[in-house]
Amino acid sequence: MFILVVNAGSSSLKYQLFDMDTREVVAKGLCERIGIDGKLTHNTVGKEKVQKDIPMPTHAQAVSALVESLTDKEIGCIEDMSAISAVGHRIVHGGPWLIKSVLVDDKVLADLEKCRDLAPLHTGPHLLGIRGCMEVMPSTPQVLVIDTAFHQTMPPEAYTYAIPYELAQKYAIRRYGAHGTSHRYVSGKAIEYLGDPNAKIVTCHLGNGSSISAVNAGKCVDTSMGLTPLEGVIMGSRCGSIDPAIVPLLMLREGIPADKMGAWLNKQCGFLGLSGVSSDLRDVRAAAAQGNGRAKLAIDLLAYQIKKYVGAYAAAMNGLDCVVFTAGIGENDSEMRALALKDMEYFGIKLDEEKNRVRGCFEIHADDSKVKILVIPTNEELVIASDTMDIVSGKEI
Numbered sequence: 001m002f003i004l005v006v007n008a009g010s011s012s013l014k015y016q017l018f019d020m021d022t023r024e025v026v027a028k029g030l031c032e033r034i035g036i037d038g039k040l041t042h043n044t045v046g047k048e049k050v051q052k053d054i055p056m057p058t059h060a061q062a063v064s065a066l067v068e069s070l071t072d073k074e075i076g077c078i079e080d081m082s083a084i085s086a087v088g089h090r091i092v093h094g095g096p097w098l099i100k101s102v103l104v105d106d107k108v109l110a111d112l113e114k115c116r117d118l119a120p121l122h123t124g125p126h127l128l129g130i131r132g133c134m135e136v137m138p139s140t141p142q143v144l145v146i147d148t149a150f151h152q153t154m155p156p157e158a159y160t161y162a163i164p165y166e167l168a169q170k171y172a173i174r175r176y177g178a179h180g181t182s183h184r185y186v187s188g189k190a191i192e193y194l195g196d197p198n199a200k201i202v203t204c205h206l207g208n209g210s211s212i213s214a215v216n217a218g219k220c221v222d223t224s225m226g227l228t229p230l231e232g233v234i235m236g237s238r239c240g241s242i243d244p245a246i247v248p249l250l251m252l253r254e255g256i257p258a259d260k261m262g263a264w265l266n267k268q269c270g271f272l273g274l275s276g277v278s279s280d281l282r283d284v285r286a287a288a289a290q291g292n293g294r295a296k297l298a299i300d301l302l303a304y305q306i307k308k309y310v311g312a313y314a315a316a317m318n319g320l321d322c323v324v325f326t327a328g329i330g331e332n333d334s335e336m337r338a339l340a341l342k343d344m345e346y347f348g349i350k351l352d353e354e355k356n357r358v359r360g361c362f363e364i365h366a367d368d369s370k371v372k373i374l375v376i377p378t379n380e381e382l383v384i385a386s387d388t389m390d391i392v393s394g395k396e397i
C-alpha cells in the first residue's frame with residue numbers, strides 16, 4: 001500500500017510517498033514558489049534527483065505536478081495515481097474540534113476552517129493543500145494527522161490559563177501544544193526501548209521551534225508550547241515564555257501596533273533578538289566561540305530552560321525514567337544536551353560525556369544513571385503515513 005504524506009505551506013508543499021509494506025519512503029519532493037512561478041524538486045529513491053520549473057499558480061497545480069512526477073516512467077515510481085491508497089496531511093492545529101487523526105469530510109473541513117484564528121499562518125495553507133489534493137485525486141481518501149492531538153490528554157490544570165473563564169471558553173483559549181506528532185513518535189520509540197509502557201518520559205523537541213513534553217504511560221500530561229507555538233523555551237526567533245506585561249509595555253513605549261506585535265514576538269526575538277547574530281544556533285555558537293557574550297547568553301538560556309522543564313516535569317509525573325532529545329538541535333548539538341543535563345545527579349540523571357559526543361549515538365546516559373538519556377531522530381511523516389493507513393483500513397485510532 002502506498003500512502004502519500006503532504007505538508008502544505010503558504011507557497012510550498014513537501015511530500016513523501018511511503019510503501020507501507022516496508023514502511024520506507026520510496027520518493028519525496030518539494031513544490032516551491034506556488035502562486036509565484038513554480039519549482040519542483042523530486043527524488044525517487046535509487047534514481048537521480050530532478051529539478052524542474054513548472055507553473056504552479058495554485059496548490060492544486062502543485063499537486064498535479066507532484067503526481068505527474070510520481071507516475072513518470074523515468075523519474076517516478078508508481079504506474080498511476082490509483083496506486084496511492086490515501087493521502088495523509090500534516091495539520092499544525094486542530095483546536096478543540098479536531099482531537100485525533102481523522103478522515104476528511106465536510107464536517108472535518110468546517111472544523112479545520114474554525115482553526116484559522118488559532119494558527120493563522122498554517123491553517124489556510126493546509127486547507128489549500130487538502131482541497132488541491134481533493135481536486136486532483138477526487139476518489140482518494142484524505143486523512144488529517146494533527147500536531148495538537150497528542151497533547152489532548154493533558155489534565156485541566158496543565159492546559160488552563162488563569163484568565164476569566166468565560167473569555168477562555170468564548171475564544172477557545174487554552175494550552176494546545178505543538179510538535180505533537182514528533183513527541184508521540186519519539187516517546188513511542190523510547191517506550192519500546194525501555195520495554196515499559198508505563199515509563200515517565202520527558203521529550204525535548206529542539207529545532208527552530210522547540211517544545212518539551214511530559215509523557216506518562218504513553219500519554220502527554222504537559223507540554224511547554226501553549227495556545228500558540230510562542231510559549232515555552234527560547235527558540236530561533238520566538239521569545240518563549242516571558243512576563244505578559246512586557247507586551248503592552250513595549251507596544252506603548254515603541255509604538256508597536258497589536259497586529260505587528262505577534263509577528264515581532266515570533267520573528268524578532270529568541271536567539272536572533274537576544275544574540276543579535278542569527279536565529280540559527282550554529283551561527284550563534286560560532287559567535288559565542290569568538291567571544292560574543294550575548295550569543296553565549298542565548299545558549300546558556302536555552303540550556304537552563306531545558307533543565308527547568310525536565311525538573312518541573314519530573315515533579316509533575318512524580319518520577320522520571322527517560323529524557324529524549326530530538327530535532328535539529330536535540331539530535332545534533334551535543335554541547336546543548338550536556339549543558340542542559342549538567343548537575344542533575346539529584347534527579348538520577350548522569351550523561352556519558354563520550355557517548356554524548358558520538359554523532360548518531362542512541363543511548364547517551366552513563367552506566368550508573370538512573371534516568372536513561374536517548375537521542376532519537378524524529379519521523380513525523382512515518383506517523384502520518386501510519387495513521388493514514390490505519391484510518392483507511394478501518395482501524396480505531
Ligand code: ADP
Nearest residue numbers: 206207208209279280281282327328329332333
Ligand atoms: P525546524 O524546526 O525548522 O524543523 P530543525 O529541526 O531542522 O528546524 O532545527 C533547526 C535548528 O537545529 C537550527 O537552530 C540549527 O542551528 C540546529 N542544528 C542543525 N544542525 C546542527 C548541528 N550540527 N549542530 C548544532 N545545531 C544544529
